[in-house]
Amino acid sequence: MPNLKREKMAYSLFKRYKGNPILMPEDWPYPANAIFNPGATKIGKQTLILVRVEDMRGFSHLTVARSADGFTKWHIDSTPTMEADQTSMEERFGLEDPRIIWLEEQKQYAITYTSFSEGGPVVSLAITKDFKHFNRLGALLPPEDKDACLLPRRFRGRFVLIHRPIVRSEAHIWMSFSPDLKHWGDHRAILKTRAAYWDCHRVGLACQPIETKLGWLVFYHGVRVTAAGSIYRVGLALLDKTEPWKVLKRSDEWILGPKEDYERVGDVGDVVFPTGATIDDKKGLLHLYYGAADYSIAVASAKMSDILDYIKVCPDAQD
Numbered sequence: 001m002p003n004l005k006r007e008k009m010a011y012s013l014f015k016r017y018k019g020n021p022i023l024m025p026e027d028w029p030y031p032a033n034a035i036f037n038p039g040a041t042k043i044g045k046q047t048l049i050l051v052r053v054e055d056m057r058g059f060s061h062l063t064v065a066r067s068a069d070g071f072t073k074w075h076i077d078s079t080p081t082m083e084a085d086q087t088s089m090e091e092r093f094g095l096e097d098p099r100i101i102w103l104e105e106q107k108q109y110a111i112t113y114t115s116f117s118e119g120g121p122v123v124s125l126a127i128t129k130d131f132k133h134f135n136r137l138g139a140l141l142p143p144e145d146k147d148a149c150l151l152p153r154r155f156r157g158r159f160v161l162i163h164r165p166i167v168r169s170e171a172h173i174w175m176s177f178s179p180d181l182k183h184w185g186d187h188r189a190i191l192k193t194r195a196a197y198w199d200c201h202r203v204g205l206a207c208q209p210i211e212t213k214l215g216w217l218v219f220y221h222g223v224r225v226t227a228a229g230s231i232y233r234v235g236l237a238l239l240d241k242t243e244p245w246k247v248l249k250r251s252d253e254w255i256l257g258p259k260e261d262y263e264r265v266g267d268v269g270d271v272v273f274p275t276g277a278t279i280d281d282k283k284g285l286l287h288l289y290y291g292a293a294d295y296s297i298a299v300a301s302a303k304m305s306d307i308l309d310y311i312k313v314c315p316d317a318q319d
């Protein structure tokens with residue numbers, strides 16, 4: 001039996017911004033086929049998004065856009081901010097899907113993104129103070145791997161990476177640990193696909209994990225492959241605050257799925273793909289930035305207190 005009360009909460013959690021999509025390829029200062037899957041953070045009062053821009057060869061790079069209110073009047077870098085080094089094996093076919101966190105120890109932003117290497121997608125790390133100069137630390141683990149983000153600090157002396165390798169053709173969310181951001185080990189799957197559910201074929205981290213009093217909120221995308229193609233939706237899990245390798249809760253329902261035209265029609269239809277979030281502490285809101293149908297950028301917002309009320313009544317996570 002569906003839990004109708006909880007389904008209602010899941011359904012009404014996020015409100016789409018009325019002006020969606022907030023950015024389209026035609027808003028770009030230079031030719032772009034598609035702009036989507038942005039990392040997001042706040043710098044002071046300003047919202048910064050790092051956007052995946054696909055060029056007319058089909059390769060992607062990353063470009064910064066800034067806005068005072070996070071919705072309108074975006075100031076977009078006039079040329080690509082972070083381009084692939086196409087002479088390198090690691091970045092041969094472009095850079096995709098960045099996630100941003102503030103690394104407390106380094107006092108810098110960490111960007112984890114997918115580099116399309118000669119061997120397939122890999123997770124790469126760059127750190128930056130100003131989103132102008134980037135220190136590229138290279139690929140973290142072998143291909144095929146995507147959908148990654150660090151947690152902002154060490155846990156029991158080690159950095160924590162959430163990522164999504166493909167193992168035996170299975171696409172689960174994994175966690176790995178490192179003393180130095182270079183050598184990674186102790187790999188373990190933490191959130192797996194669930195047979196028959198909306199997230200039965202693939203799961204992967206969505207935006208950066210969000211720290212709350214209850215623990216780490218992990219938004220993730222889940223994929224169901226249907227006769228008409230794949231549907232990308234968003235679910236929610238909660239990780240323990242001090243031992244984040246422990247998954248406490250996981251939503252049965254998806255909390256955001258393709259519904260509006262701009263989510264249903266694009267280069268890849270029926271895709272909502274969040275990669276960044278910002279928090280408005282004053283208003284108690286979480287803003288989720290997502291790629292819509294691999295074509296444009298949209299934002300949906302939820303009250304933080306509603307998100308916490310919802311995750312509290314979600315089932316305990318199963319292995």
Ligand code: BMA
Nearest residue numbers: 037096097268271273291294
């Ligand atoms: C995933 C990623 C995303 C993309 C999504 C839908 O595998 O490659 O970049 O948005 O597919 O096409």
